[in-house]
Amino acid sequence: MSDSKLETKTFYDALNQNELIGSKCANCGHVAIPQRYICPVCHSEKMERLVFSGKAELAAYTVIYIPPTEMVNAGYDAKHPYCTGIVTLAEGPRMSAQIIGLDLSQPQDIKIGMPLKMTIIDRGPEGSTKKVLAFEPA
């Protein structure tokens, strides 16, 4: 791989290039997201950068009515809630991300296990948006 940097912030550098990255242990094969210098399973330091396919399924979710400041600034409130969740990537590990494109009027109808695909969204007030990882129904 041309870019093998594992510094923590390279996760967001890659995301800005529409890539979701992690690491794969050359010794035991364990896949991690975000990327790690040291394998959390076998402690090997032979870590390679991995680009995820972006395919995933929903593992857990919530619909948030009382948002933190960053999401308030992005226009969300009790009348404009959003879904966030934990997804299981096709390559194995899980990641937290906002889930877009769902009907939030009946949160109980959102199905754990539903197939999702990665998307990058621009979040924040106009003029000062930032690129954020999200998933949407596949």
Add this chain to the structure above:
Amino acid sequence: MTKKLARGVAVVGVGMSKFGAFPDKTSRDLFVEAYKELKTSVQKGFDPNDIEAFYMGNFSSDQFERQSHLAPIVASWIGLSPVASVRIEDACASGGVALRQAVLGIASGQYDVVLVGGLEKMTDLPGAQVTDALASAADTMFEIPAGFTFPGFYAAMATAYMNEHNGDLDALLKVGIKNHVNGALNEKAQFNQTIPDVMAGKVAKAIQKGLPVPEWKDEMDFLRDPKANPMIAWPLRLFDCSPVSDGGAAVLLVAEDLVAKYTDQPIFVIGEGQASDGSLPERASLSHVPSAVAAGEQAYAMAGKTPADIDFAEVHDCFTIAEIMASEDLGFFKPGEGWKAAMDGKTARDGEKPINTSGGLKAKGHPVGASGVAQVVEVWKQLHGTAGARQLPGTPRIGLTHNVGGTGQTSVVHIFERRF
């Protein structure tokens, strides 16, 4: 190999401030209140000069009060300088971890008498800033950008739990009702009101203001009413969440061989355990807290006890789902049975495994750094038979405390035994 404490450690006194919102008080004021109560609780009294170290749990006085390096200040405020004073930060488990460090300090032989404190002053900040401060206990680089809040994390765990175990969300409401029943009997609780008390209060207020009088069939009807109990993070509503609180709590620990100098009614620490974990997505299961299982197993092994030996427990119910998961993680109920136990009243004071007789974090309040220490205050009262109207029958012998930081990045468990 089972680890044992190198020497015995006993609790000889406890105290806590009232929990609530106190605009005129700082965290040090609240700790002084707790410490003064502790002094009166030591049967034979004690000389403050006996105290050799102070371990203090506090999550974030930096964010809540713009004050870091708090431990020496608090130590000075109660006349302890120049003893070693340490602030311990492990999010909402700060208090339980401070307790554990004090236990280890005595067990090691380094100290004979140690004061444990827990304190937090949260209500000075506006609500959104409190939410942001609490969120800093999660991974701010990789979890918070997803839009998560702490109610959100536990809400997501609730969806995973209920999906995996085909559970009923009504079980969450039952936990809240039960903890308010207990909290109503605790004069120190932030909400010493039952849910029917809360309902009656709302009706009285409406009548007084000449507004339409709300009508609810029963507690469940009230808790399902989105106006009375608004959604915070689906499926968690307002009454599923512990409040933002101010408070302090204190525990005095002494080495086994010095106990008789202070009391004839000691409570011994017979087991302790602590474990850590990565952030929520990293875990194999999202429907329980692996670090709590590990901490519990360590504590049971050290104590030579099983979950069946525990007469009652104070568990970390920062959200109602957390109590259900704790009741399984600690082995009181099998995985998938915790929600049913809550529905069937098995965790009520007259149930087979009473949980959170104090009202728990839900009703007693959750000044985060104080919570793990305040749990010991309840264990002390129940084991001494001095819990008043909420006293368990038959004066229990063994109690357990379970204190969790974040979503389970830290868990700490202690087991206590009455030896008199």
